[in-house]
Amino acid sequence: MRKMLAGLHGHTRRQVRRLWLQYGILWSGAVITGLVAVLYARLIDYGFELFRDMQGDYRLFPLVLMPAVGALCVWATRRYFPGSEGSGIPQVIASLGEQGERTTRLAAALLTLRIVAGKIALSFLAILGGFTIGREGPTVQVGAALMYNMRRFYPRPSAILEKRLILAGAAAGLAAAFNTPLAGIVFAIEELSRSFEQRASGVVITTIIFAGVVALGLTGNYTYFGTLTASVDSARNVIVSVILCGLLMGGAGGFFCWLLLNMPKWIPSPLLELRARRPVAFGALCGLAVAVIGIAAGGATYGSGYAEARGLLTGQQELSGMYPLAKMASMVGSYLPGMPGGIFAPSLSIGAGFGNLLHMLFGDISPQILIALAMVGYLAAVTQSPITSFVIVMEMVNGHALVISLMATALLASRVSRFFAPPLYEALSERYAHAHHASQAPPQQAQAAHAAHAAAPVAELEPVHAHVTEAAVVPQSALQTTAVVPQVEPQAATTAAAPAEEAPKEAWTSTPPMQEPQDAPAQEAVAAPVETLPAQALNALPEEAQPVAAEAQVATPAAAPRPRQRRKHGVQAPLDKAQHAAPDSRPATMEEQSAPLQALEPQPQVVESPLPAAPEQGESDTPAQPRRAKRVYRQGDLFD
Template sequence: MANLSGNAAYYVAAILIGAAVGLVGSAFHLGVDALAHGWPSFLDHTLGLDGVTLYAAAAVVAAVMALVALWLVRRFAPEAAGSGVPEIEGAMEGLREVHWRRVLPVKFFGGLLALSSGMVLGREGPTIHIGASIAKGVSDLMGWTARDMRGLLAAGGAAGLAAAFNAPLAAVLFVIEETRRQFPYSARTYIAVVLSSIASAIATESITGNVPFMLLVVPDVPMGMYPLFVLLGVILGAVGVGFNRTLVWSLDTVRRIGLRWSFYIFPAVVGLVVGVLVFALPEATKGGEILAVELAKEGRPLGILALIVLLRFTMTMASYSTGVTGGIFAPILALATTIGLCYGTAIDTVMPLPEHGLQALAIAAMGGLFSATIGAPMVGVVLVMELTGSYGILVPVLLTTIFANMVAQWLGGRPIYEILLDRTLALEAQASETPPAAPAPSPAAAQPQEAR
């Protein structure tokens, strides 16, 4: 009877956490949307700026937003840099500590500024970290054991992903597949994750509506196209490994710049460039969820699509390397969609694709690149289904996703969050072994300022 009572309290806590995360996550997303559209509209329509003056003003605004976002991270919560997912996985493994009191405000307001500036970052990372931080606060309040606390961290993180994309099933699978090494699996913790995801989805839907986040329905494709999806998966497997390695190289390069001169130089440059691109080439800015749907429907020329792929790849690396708050789920999905469109458009010039064939390849590419970079193929499949509503092409998406994962493993690729966590731990160990050459900085400033 005592065990039943304990389970009931645990489940109630999971539901309350999920609902809170859904509300906070929705407020975060609405705030990002409002600010991201608000400041460009103010410069363009309210102030009536144009030409060089408009570009200069936009560059300054975006740079200031990026710098303030980075200052919040470096000054108050260094662990809030980047997506935060490696931090949560590290905490579930007992390697990291979730300082929820400082992470929550920095992740919310720092993420609001960073994403609204136009940098190519995703909203899912901040909401996952926010969700886990809320769960840690509840766990501290209730005084639960370390195992129960880790279970609630997973529940809060899942609720954050559910709120980000209105994808509760993918959120549950994310815990099972992505955090399989760290999640303290039991009936109690598993049920808590499911309940928290459901509660988050209900809260999110009550505010934003029950519509797929990237609605792009493709009914079905002929079986004769299936080999094209296999080949697409092979290509994306290689792209995913290259993506992860380039991201780590970018982080290391920007860190060297920061150590030699200042950690604020590179983010300032990225902000200036992003501000100009918001008006000059908006396709190269922001998370890209809406862009992905628009591109799939518009049918742009191959050369333009290839240019967008190059620009978004470059801006994703640059944006994430700044050390501000922001995720990589959404940028990966948008990049994958554009790669799929490039692939399909190139094939269409040789042999005409069937109706909806181009859109089907674009949707399947999302799952493929997600699987190759994140290392969670089933999450990629279900996430794509929930995001687009295209359940009719489940088999093609499965083919693309699993072959991408197979090729990524064959090439020696590792899940990006695993790589980032190992990198963070290695940098901290290195910093602790190096004697300071000057008076020690404050505790917050002494921690590695890295994007997770």
């Protein structure tokens, strides 16, 4: 009875552990992601309310507050939280774009819990200062980082599992930020993965469901911008609206991407130098510029622009026709110093401003339709993700009646934007990946690249194609002896000046010698063990060294080259016993001395797969099989 209970207890523990690995870790991470997304949204809203209160009481207070906040954010980002700058979506794409071991390294650098804390704290500080940033992009990185760190609970997490967790966390973060679960799924497919795996669908959908349930439980069922009540009055007006919004928003969004990706082309050189050498001062200067723009615009450009876009869409607020341009300038000024913050919500606000401007020019078209189409057009132009853009706006405004119009506008705007700049997130993610790989490169590679660059003029003067050591230059004629040494790798010369008496020594030895003093006499260099030299190599030696070299050549037998071990299908092939035989001690003949010269002639290299030698007596005829790897727990199969 006791044994039966013990066996039942062990079976129960195994089942509980299996369920925890299959579902518990994923569900727990999804719940945590939804909870953090809601709390982060409330924190950002609270910070902007505090700024509004301070700015309402003291109209010129942003001139002092914003430079200080900008400098503090840039300093803290560079000093304590590198990798948390910007929206966070390029970091997630860079982590997903790598393969194998690089995925783990890059994600471990860009998706840490420390970056999560820095992203939340610094974006709160930036919105407290009134900068034009959003919370949706940072929520994507926060969700991806939280789900990525859940891998610690798996016994042996694989790279595939880590990528699925990152993908699911990012999608859940966007869905919880906008309360748009369908947009989260589309965002994961179109923007993040670019190649959606079937097995990853269960992970993404499950994570979005649990994160969405948590968000709905804390905030209730709501639409981000309310409900679109306008109806389509005529097909002609809709077609004109789609064409206008698609072309104009595509150009405006593409120009914004060009500004962010080509800063050296339009920023003056003194400002670029200030940004590179004194980034904290540059952040303070950008904060001052954003404050001046906000004061000139009557305070409408501060913050993410959510209130302004919602007011324009519902018809409860009127803004100037210059609002979208001022908001775009404020957004560029907030993004240049590298403060943590997203561009989703500000882009929607800029699009709403352009829609309001189009309504001023074409009054016979419904303002709500123009604003909705302009919002989706500008967002699609900035992100160049048309499907994600129209799904987000459709769910935000509950505009299912405008599905076809939203799709057409998003597609047209994204295509027009590509004439100005490449996709913004992909271009920034490539920069993150290149910067991380450059920082992880060993110093030897950098030194080798520097040496190769320094030796480039020497290689042009006298091309050398044999391996040489430091402080040694091999004459071109002496290089013919390299045929005696097996497997000499071609390599460019690294130095140009060396004593002439050391060149024969490099040519005689079969292996590179240890570094010796450069002032050694020629007789000591020639006295080293030598191999068979052709006549051209002897003539290239100094006159005082030729007799000694000739004597050493006759006295020293030619060493047989070391046999090369060949491998076939991952299993080392047995070597012939004749290869291990001692070299012949007889003097080399003239035919053998001329063999190196014949070997220098260009011949096609044919790699043959030798048959294994006959097995020794007592050995089995069965070829050796590679050792079977230990079975790794496949967590990817758990989410089908």
